[in-house]
Amino acid sequence: MTHTEESSRSRRDHSSELDSESIRQLLEDGELDTLRWEDDDISLRSAASNSRLPYDKLTAQELVHFPDASDSKASTNLYLFIRNKILQLWLLEPNVELTSEDAIDQLPTPFNSDRRFVRRIHGFLQRYGFINYGNFHRLASALILTSKRKRVIIIGAGAAGIAAMKQLHFFGFDVVLLEARKRLGGRVHTYHQKDSSTVADLGAMVVTGINGNPIVTMMRQTQCTPVRITPDCPIYDEYGKLVDQRKDELVAEAFKKIGDTASYIAHTLGVTEVNGKKLSIADAYNDILDLVFPKLQSIHRLCNSRMLELRMQRRRLKYWQIYEEILEKMKQVQNEIILYKKSAEFLAEKLRSSDGSIHHTLDSDSRLEQDILRRCYKRDLGEAIKRYDAARERFRNLETTLRNLKKQEPSEVYMNQRDRRLLDFHFANLEYVSGGTLDKLSLQHFDQDDEFQFTGSHMASELHSLFFQSLCNTFPFLNIFLIGLTALMKTF
Known part of the structure; x- marks a missing residue:
């Protein structure tokens, strides 16, 4: 077997054809590896x-490096x-160098006819980390960027430091990575409890x-192995x-x-x-909260918070008292409706039976008595129906009053001590995802990366710090030396 055959990347052969309905079903079932549909x-x-x-288009960075690709639509389509x-x-196969x-x-x-053009595109994608990054098997010798190999020292063995070390070494530099702690990963840290199998990831996992x-x-x-994190919190x-x-949602x-x-x-x-001072997120959030709760002395602020809570509780108590009164009235009226309905049904039955029981053989006094009784049933039936309609x-x-009352329910969010602790949880969570305290985050720039956020599910991997250790340990040219509190990783 030749060297070319040994170094070529294996590909799955898809010679079979599927109709559009089969493809649609595979996509819905999540069983279709779209990258392999060459x-x-x-x-x-x-x-x-x-x-x-x-x-279907070039980025601004690509336009700078490939101005010739935008000369015509054909050139653009060829480049893309x-x-x-x-x-693809x-x-x-990201485990093997392309x-x-x-x-x-x-x-x-x-x-593939313009080999120089293909090499330019490949070099651009490799230079900016779109291909050949992470842990992969090297097929070609290390790149030599200059006649004399340069040495680079990187401070910090966090995610950025490890990525820079691996990429610079791939580009042909001699790299030294310095870390002040006896571990890798930076913010990524898996805690192992002594004399126990308990472990916990403490950050950026x-x-x-x-x-x-x-x-x-x-x-x-x-x-x-990544594990999907459920959105419930x-x-x-x-x-x-x-x-x-409901309190949490509010x-x-x-x-x-x-x-x-x-x-x-x-x-x-x-x-x-x-006044010439840049505002932080903490400054903005505190000012917004102070619009509702003015700045007072601590004892006065506490009293003000408690008085506000007392007023809100009284409002809610009055609201629910009115709510209960309406429900009680509805219960009474409902009982009246049932009573009038039964009375009407009873009188209607009596009226029907009296109409069929008049005998011409009876004397005049008996017929008169039955006629008067029938008229009374008819009058009482009309009165029962009238009262039934009024009760309805x-x-x-x-019911209308109750619906309107529900729209006027006093809010439960009034920033008492318990609510403020719950709000502080959200502030702390923002600090966690931002990697710093709110007073260190710029109001103007802290969300500048929002448009670059990745979509899709959030995932966690088992013992996340081992992931970064494996990025280093799997390279044969990487030696690790622990000297005091300094971890020296030097590539040769």
């Missing part, structure tokens, strides 16, 4: 999407096909979105009791409105500093 645009679209690139095809080839020669061999004729996330590709390379109070779902909505207000102040009104009308009015 003769269909679905695979190329999927490859571009999973690489964070648009399928080759680019998307190379991305890489994502099919060389430019391998990409040329895999491209169909005539798209959640993969927030899987669509286009390169972490997912590296998990495939390191055999890490029950919250427990300081006594270990589950917080009422406070979460209040937190969202505070965030929207802060964003409006920064991006719409353009207020990002006061009163019941409908009470």
